[in-house]
Amino acid sequence: MESVPAVAFRGVSKSFGPVEVLHDVTFSVAPGEIHALLGENGAGKSTLMKILGGYHPPARGEVRLGGEPVHFAGSRDAEARGIVLIHQEFNLAEDLTVAQNIYLGHEPGGWLLNDAAMVRGAREALGRLGVRLDPRTRVRDLTVPQKQLVEIARALSRQARVLIMDEPTAALTPHETETLFGLMRRLRQEGVTIVYISHKLDEVKAISDRVTVLRDGRYVTTAPTSDLTQGQMANLMVGRELEAMFPPKGQPGTEELLSVEGLDVPGWAQGVSFTVHRGEVLGFAGLVGAGRTESFEGLLGLRPHHVASVRVKGRPVRIRNPGDAARAGVVYLSEDRKGKGLHVDFHLRPNLTLMTLDHYARPLLDIRAEREALRRAAGEYHIRAGRLDVPASSLSGGNQQKLALAKILEVSPDVIILDEPTRGVDVGAKREIYHLIGRLAEGGKGVIVISSELPELLGVCQRLLVMREGRVVGDLSAEHLTEQEVIQYATGLKVDEVGRTDRVHA
Amino acid sequence: SQSTPRQVIGVSIPSADHGWTAGVVYHANQAKAALEKKYPNVQIIIKTAKDSTEQANQIQDLATVNKIGALVILPQESAPLTRPVANVKAKGVFVTVVDRGLTDPKAQDAYVAGDNTAFGRVAGEYFVQRLGASGGNVVVLRGIPTVIDNQRVAAFNAAVAKNPKIKVLDAKYGNWNRDDAFKVMQDYLTRFPKIDAVWASDDDMAVGVLRAIQQARRKDIKFVVGGAGMKEMIKKVMDGDQMMPVNVTYPPSMIADAMRLTVESRVTGKPMKATTIIPSVLVTKANAKQFYFPDSPF
Amino acid sequence: MSTPNPPLPEVAPPRVTPRSVLTRLGTLGPLLGLLALAVVATLLNPDFLTASNISNVLTRAAFTGIIAVGMTFVIISGGIDLSVGSLAALIAGSMILIMNSLKGSLGAGVGTILLGMLAALAIGALAGLFHGTTITRGRIEPFIVTLGTLGIYRAVLTYLAQGGAISLDLDIGDRYSPVYYGRLLGIPIPILVFAAVALLGGLILNRTRYGRYVQAIGSNEQVARYAAINVTGVKIATYVLLGVCVGLATILYVPQLGSATPSTGLLWELDAIAAVIIGGTALRGGSGRIWGTVVGAVLLVTIGNVLNLTNIISVYLNAAVTGLVIILVAFFQRGRR
Amino acid sequence: MSTPNPPLPEVAPPRVTPRSVLTRLGTLGPLLGLLALAVVATLLNPDFLTASNISNVLTRAAFTGIIAVGMTFVIISGGIDLSVGSLAALIAGSMILIMNSLKGSLGAGVGTILLGMLAALAIGALAGLFHGTTITRGRIEPFIVTLGTLGIYRAVLTYLAQGGAISLDLDIGDRYSPVYYGRLLGIPIPILVFAAVALLGGLILNRTRYGRYVQAIGSNEQVARYAAINVTGVKIATYVLLGVCVGLATILYVPQLGSATPSTGLLWELDAIAAVIIGGTALRGGSGRIWGTVVGAVLLVTIGNVLNLTNIISVYLNAAVTGLVIILVAFFQRGRR
Numbered sequence A: 001m002e003s004v005p006a007v008a009f010r011g012v013s014k015s016f017g018p019v020e021v022l023h024d025v026t027f028s029v030a031p032g033e034i035h036a037l038l039g040e041n042g043a044g045k046s047t048l049m050k051i052l053g054g055y056h057p058p059a060r061g062e063v064r065l066g067g068e069p070v071h072f073a074g075s076r077d078a079e080a081r082g083i084v085l086i087h088q089e090f091n092l093a094e095d096l097t098v099a100q101n102i103y104l105g106h107e108p109g110g111w112l113l114n115d116a117a118m119v120r121g122a123r124e125a126l127g128r129l130g131v132r133l134d135p136r137t138r139v140r141d142l143t144v145p146q147k148q149l150v151e152i153a154r155a156l157s158r159q160a161r162v163l164i165m166d167e168p169t170a171a172l173t174p175h176e177t178e179t180l181f182g183l184m185r186r187l188r189q190e191g192v193t194i195v196y197i198s199h200k201l202d203e204v205k206a207i208s209d210r211v212t213v214l215r216d217g218r219y220v221t222t223a224p225t226s227d228l229t230q231g232q233m234a235n236l237m238v239g240r241e242l243e244a245m246f247p248p249k250g251q252p253g254t255e256e257l258l259s260v261e262g263l264d265v266p267g268w269a270q271g272v273s274f275t276v277h278r279g280e281v282l283g284f285a286g287l288v289g290a291g292r293t294e295s296f297e298g299l300l301g302l303r304p305h306h307v308a309s310v311r312v313k314g315r316p317v318r319i320r321n322p323g324d325a326a327r328a329g330v331v332y333l334s335e336d337r338k339g340k341g342l343h344v345d346f347h348l349r350p351n352l353t354l355m356t357l358d359h360y361a362r363p364l365l366d367i368r369a370e371r372e373a374l375r376r377a378a379g380e381y382h383i384r385a386g387r388l389d390v391p392a393s394s395l396s397g398g399n400q401q402k403l404a405l406a407k408i409l410e411v412s413p414d415v416i417i418l419d420e421p422t423r424g425v426d427v428g429a430k431r432e433i434y435h436l437i438g439r440l441a442e443g444g445k446g447v448i449v450i451s452s453e454l455p456e457l458l459g460v461c462q463r464l465l466v467m468r469e470g471r472v473v474g475d476l477s478a479e480h481l482t483e484q485e486v487i488q489y490a491t492g493l494k495v496d497e498v499g500r501t502d503r504v505h506a
Numbered sequence B: 001s002q003s004t005p006r007q008v009i010g011v012s013i014p015s016a017d018h019g020w021t022a023g024v025v026y027h028a029n030q031a032k033a034a035l036e037k038k039y040p041n042v043q044i045i046i047k048t049a050k051d052s053t054e055q056a057n058q059i060q061d062l063a064t065v066n067k068i069g070a071l072v073i074l075p076q077e078s079a080p081l082t083r084p085v086a087n088v089k090a091k092g093v094f095v096t097v098v099d100r101g102l103t104d105p106k107a108q109d110a111y112v113a114g115d116n117t118a119f120g121r122v123a124g125e126y127f128v129q130r131l132g133a134s135g136g137n138v139v140v141l142r143g144i145p146t147v148i149d150n151q152r153v154a155a156f157n158a159a160v161a162k163n164p165k166i167k168v169l170d171a172k173y174g175n176w177n178r179d180d181a182f183k184v185m186q187d188y189l190t191r192f193p194k195i196d197a198v199w200a201s202d203d204d205m206a207v208g209v210l211r212a213i214q215q216a217r218r219k220d221i222k223f224v225v226g227g228a229g230m231k232e233m234i235k236k237v238m239d240g241d242q243m244m245p246v247n248v249t250y251p252p253s254m255i256a257d258a259m260r261l262t263v264e265s266r267v268t269g270k271p272m273k274a275t276t277i278i279p280s281v282l283v284t285k286a287n288a289k290q291f292y293f294p295d296s297p298f
Numbered sequence C, D: 001m002s003t004p005n006p007p008l009p010e011v012a013p014p015r016v017t018p019r020s021v022l023t024r025l026g027t028l029g030p031l032l033g034l035l036a037l038a039v040v041a042t043l044l045n046p047d048f049l050t051a052s053n054i055s056n057v058l059t060r061a062a063f064t065g066i067i068a069v070g071m072t073f074v075i076i077s078g079g080i081d082l083s084v085g086s087l088a089a090l091i092a093g094s095m096i097l098i099m100n101s102l103k104g105s106l107g108a109g110v111g112t113i114l115l116g117m118l119a120a121l122a123i124g125a126l127a128g129l130f131h132g133t134t135i136t137r138g139r140i141e142p143f144i145v146t147l148g149t150l151g152i153y154r155a156v157l158t159y160l161a162q163g164g165a166i167s168l169d170l171d172i173g174d175r176y177s178p179v180y181y182g183r184l185l186g187i188p189i190p191i192l193v194f195a196a197v198a199l200l201g202g203l204i205l206n207r208t209r210y211g212r213y214v215q216a217i218g219s220n221e222q223v224a225r226y227a228a229i230n231v232t233g234v235k236i237a238t239y240v241l242l243g244v245c246v247g248l249a250t251i252l253y254v255p256q257l258g259s260a261t262p263s264t265g266l267l268w269e270l271d272a273i274a275a276v277i278i279g280g281t282a283l284r285g286g287s288g289r290i291w292g293t294v295v296g297a298v299l300l301v302t303i304g305n306v307l308n309l310t311n312i313i314s315v316y317l318n319a320a321v322t323g324l325v326i327i328l329v330a331f332f333q334r335g336r337r
């Protein structure tokens, strides 16, 4: 493109131990553009960006900034040169407040810190994202999307010349994503160079100027975004033709597998009622704060709650904790993979069998059978790992998600509740998860999918419930399953009388 | 009993955790040097233990590994060490027990002891005599919960009971420790507007007690009696200190006496007296000089 | 699956980098430390290697070792228990009083002793139940709860003993003493019990559901809860298990000295926790190993034994040597996390 | 913004659930505990509320209180220090020996005493530096390192004292004693120093970069590292800070009795750690508060004081009451996390 690129990678390689995860990567990013970086889980995107951000030194090759080679001793060095990285994993100290996190390492003030200025600055940075959140809240008390927003606000509070965003929208709803994009466009006008990583190809298509694709740590290509369709991007990432993303939708049966009436989760949800049938994929849509996650955590006994009745296959059950639920055949996959879904310090094997250890207790655990199960699950769910005897933390995000899914499916449940099942997962893996959901339904299970990605809900679900302010406000199926309808319900433009309406506004 | 073969003598004592035990360690080491010089065929091994279990382990090691012929032991506690000492004796080791008698006297060959009952009684008798017919208010600081402490306090109480005018206001644990004694005394001073005398029952505790009284500038307390003969306190008695008129001996050097008697008996073959009691006596200005050891750490 | 999948990425060759060799060595740290100590000890005094000395050392390690095995579970699950020493004292005292009082009706026989043992285990289990329940349902930090009971148990024992000692009836003591002093197949009984507890502990930790759950809770309690594990129950069980271990250790301890005093079991908690940590279990929980704990317990006792067998330094400095060895051993196995 | 946005989703209303009121109350737990204790104490013995008794209590709390302030930083940063009591003893002994030996050249004046104080602070700082460096660069668990030095320091002191006492020269003692026994504006100097340390500690923890970094490291070390915080340096500094606090506490302690013995500072570590935890700092680090620690330290001393002032229960059970009160106070402030 132009004369001097803002950022240029020249033959960058990187190894962790004996494994080379980046091989000879060379490409450049023009000043003032939004440059998308694509690749499968584990392709090396985050690693490359950490090199740019000064967190890792490259093993070979060099990074050039405005034409001149740079060698960062650490992230502080890089920040001094105007390079700011929004991390993919949350990098927030949970015990500190939002404002304290936003300014961590950059506190204003002399001998004494200027807390008032930090709160003001934090409020302003959050405000730019359209988030109204008290900066004095402890991060521990935030929800996943809120943490994501704080992470973004932190980067925005630095004066960035090069802003790296590693999957900033993974946990955001379309509305928040739109606000963020508005902000990115404005930054671009101000001359900020943005490198943007995402697995949401529609977003990439909408926001970026050019796209670079990595595959297995190697540079594949760079092209103007307008030259590529989403399908072409996907094919470049996986290096082969991807077939249809979504499986064909089957016909739900009539047997009621799980029927919930009048579920209240104080402070979060009121009078939530729904039924899922055999062979059905039921979606839950809604904006951030709609209370979907909390409803299901309540249902599982993970939060204080009250429920009028829960029936599984017609029989009333009492669920006080996830153990009761699992015994009744109901399992839940949390949206918070690291915090609630997976023991990242554990190896794959104990993670997989954690919920089904009684199958292996005779009475001592049969480790060999567990290994066998892992080998089977790795094949069945396409969990890709160099070796199977490694900690879960060494898997890429998508493969961690597949492992977490495999874990709950080991229970052979009747009803599977999946909360944001494809968050941070690449297209290939997403496709595998969609097909898995299809197969589960086909096999006679009831599947509930909670997701902030409307296309995915529309793609896999036969029926959609829309939640708003803790209540179910819409029940859409067949021809009503359109983006337009969902948004109207989610934003309150349209309200149905769904389920029990006698419990409005607790 | 033969004069030529090597004699290995084990000495097992509590480790130095307050003044009196420090004195024991000091005197044991002095005696070792002197005895090994005097009897070249004698080897003495001194072990210190921080609690009963460790001491039981040590005497086991002394018997099985160091192959001692005689054991001089000052037990941490009587009851817990009775069986382990009996086991050592059963292996043919000559056992001299010092200070704290075992619950089963059959477990020992000889006994060299201070007199805890006398320690409390002598102090109590001094209180009766000094406070006279008018009596007075007395506070007591106890040591660490042990049999020794129980014996001393019981004897003191029995002695002062002879004068019904003497009132023991309270007796709390000061753990043979200066800091704890300081705190307990501070609180006694807060609580009791009139105290005539303090039985600190130990010279380490007396140090803390004196400081607390000094701090409160209380004039009602006529005197403080410690015990066991720490050199600084004996010095005070010698110098005629008003607050510290007397002391009661409980000499840590009894370990040296026991070692000397045991070694002599082993080397000469003469039997040792079954029981040697080292009396607790009242130290006054008159006789203080003979209890003053300025080189000892105690 | 429905579509043909691309070949799995090649399996990386087994990696034996210098780092991983060091890591392996690190894992064996405490064992190497123990061996090094044994070599030094033998050089200083060849008697160290005699069968009788080794059997002495292992017998001694049994008390805190058995407790440390239970402590390993508590620490792996993310807890701590400071009260074990006091609890041992209280159990010893209660057990002796119970046996003494049973002598009248049951005589000084096996029946009395068995009932005493049963009482010991029951008291330990109850104390553990109290700890576990207060910590989980009462939501109080384990450090606080067990610091509190540390004071309470020892005070109750002091009260029972009226400041002195509680002594076992001599007849009962004679019948009971083989439990500590006796041998089976030439091996002292405490060693056998210790070995059995360690094996059982290792088996439970690594080869049962319960052990897996303990590790899962210590690694991430939230994830464990979401995975349908009864977190409260498992945690309470670790404290009960530890309480039973304390009871068992006391059952072996009582015939050794035949009495309980206010100083019985003093600082055992420090020894037990130190054994666990030296053995390579992280204080913050999540993972650990029983054999490491066993080596840690033996190591701590061996230091004392070597100091007893030799005479090279001032008696005042014994504790300094112990401290130094502990730090050195930890240095060997450092940097694994 | 450049694109028209759909209306903002409504903000969830601020939720004031009963839970959050309880949480607020919970934060004040230790203070309420202290007040309750004071009320009970006054009912039992009205002398409790006299100025002289309160000044005694606060003066006593100063030693472990000052150490506990330093310990708060160490614990918040995710560490622990078991050696503080032994270190205090060693500093006390060394300081006395140094001052005694300076008397010859400098006389028994202020110069000698100031040099002694300087030595105390320097030894404390050096010990802290050693702990911090061994823990961070040597990558050894803090529990192990300070368990080791716990033994070493006290052993060295015992060696220096030959098991007995190291006594301060009487002339120096007379000049020095106002540091403990003196008053300024009617308030004992140890209380003033304690207050100053607490205020300064609170300021450093909550209002300086360093304090913020300590919390960040304890909360998530990786995050702190990513925020370009010098984790190693900050951690070492917490141990040095604690070492200096121990030195300061010892400077106040020495003129009290004018001597150091092997039992000086015994179990101070337990008191200091307990004060921190009772004050509401989590043992696993990340967050905490200085004022809570101060209340915790005063609370612990008050329990002992109340027990000395009254006579309602057997002396044997004193420790039980202490334990019970600790658990009860913790119960008040439970369930905050």
Ligand SMILES: Nc1ncnc2c1ncn2[C@@H]1O[C@H](COP(=O)(O)OP(=O)(O)OP(=O)(O)O)[C@@H](O)[C@H]1O
Pocket: A016, A021, A039, A040, A041, A042, A043, A044, A045, A046, A047, A048, A088, A394, A395, A396, A397, A398, A424, A426
């Ligand atoms: N610190 C590390 N140590 C060892 N291996 C690592 C480390 N960080 C990353 N890897 C490995 O490097 C490879 C590239 O990881 P990276 O995080 O860059 O992938 P990514 O493209 O960002 O994937 P995702 O889309 O899942 O975020 C992966 O195989 C990963 O397991």
Ligand SMILES: Nc1ncnc2c1ncn2[C@@H]1O[C@H](COP(=O)(O)OP(=O)(O)OP(=O)(O)O)[C@@H](O)[C@H]1O
Pocket: A131, A132, A133, A143, A144, A145, A146, A286, A287, A288, A289, A290, A291, A292, A293, A294, A295, A450, A451, A452, D010, D011, D012
């Ligand atoms: N402006 C806001 N003020 C306060 N809380 C908010 C705000 N916006 C969002 N939240 C909180 O963020 C949470 C959103 O995260 P979460 O994922 O848990 O929401 P959900 O509706 O339960 O599920 P999902 O996001 O999957 O729809 C909501 O529970 C809501 O309370």
Ligand SMILES: [Mg+2]
Pocket: A045, A046, A047, A088, A166
């Ligand atoms: Mg990534």
Ligand SMILES: [Mg+2]
Pocket: A292, A293, A294, A335, A419
């Ligand atoms: Mg959600």
